[in-house]
Amino acid sequence: MSRANRGWTRSPCQRSTGLTVLGALTYIKEQEDPTLSFTCSCRSSICGACAVRVNSNAELSCEVLIDDLTARYQSDALTIEPLGNFRVIRDLIVDWDPKYARLKKVKPSLHPKDEFTAETGCLQSPEGLQQVQKYAGCILCGSCVSECNKNALNQDDFPRSICLCQSGETRCRLAQQEPLRSI
Numbered sequence: 001m002s003r004a005n006r007g008w009t010r011s012p013c014q015r016s017t018g019l020t021v022l023g024a025l026t027y028i029k030e031q032e033d034p035t036l037s038f039t040c041s042c043r044s045s046i047c048g049a050c051a052v053r054v055n056s057n058a059e060l061s062c063e064v065l066i067d068d069l070t071a072r073y074q075s076d077a078l079t080i081e082p083l084g085n086f087r088v089i090r091d092l093i094v095d096w097d098p099k100y101a102r103l104k105k106v107k108p109s110l111h112p113k114d115e116f117t118a119e120t121g122c123l124q125s126p127e128g129l130q131q132v133q134k135y136a137g138c139i140l141c142g143s144c145v146s147e148c149n150k151n152a153l154n155q156d157d158f159p160r161s162i163c164l165c166q167s168g169e170t171r172c173r174l175a176q177q178e179p180l181r182s183i
Helices: 021-032 066-073 097-106 126-136 143-147 149-153 161-177
Strands: 002-004 007-010 051-054 057-060 078-081 088-090
Touching: 021 066, 021 078, 051 143, 057 143, 066 078
Parallel strands: none
Antiparallel strands: 002 007, 007 078, 051 057, 051 078
């Protein structure tokens, strides 16, 4: 194993069936290099904390299997790097603070009207649900930011893909509640 640029290269990878990139990183940290730093939390593809780049493509390390990657790239050598377009703190850890600051700036949340209560709720029509479904799956993992060429050029004048996705979901929901407001 060796550090190549900002990433890690390991070949051949000692693996077993079902081994994920996160599993391999954990093995490396526990067995070979305790200084290796990376983030993870849920290990279920729902938090996004483990997002990294594998062979220059953003992936959730807890989800993607080593066997699938070696078949895709037709090589046992994989390069694992931190997400792109983020400041690297150490090894595979990136600074999420700018992402959260941008999310706060676009305020991608809904505030129910006074007519809705905890008892009656706010019903979503099936048509309305279809409109926001594509945005609802976003887990804020940062993979889209990592792959976005616009962010690579200038991060200051663009709210980032994550913010656009979250504000898009909010806009769809607002359009259903107040159609004239979304025009």
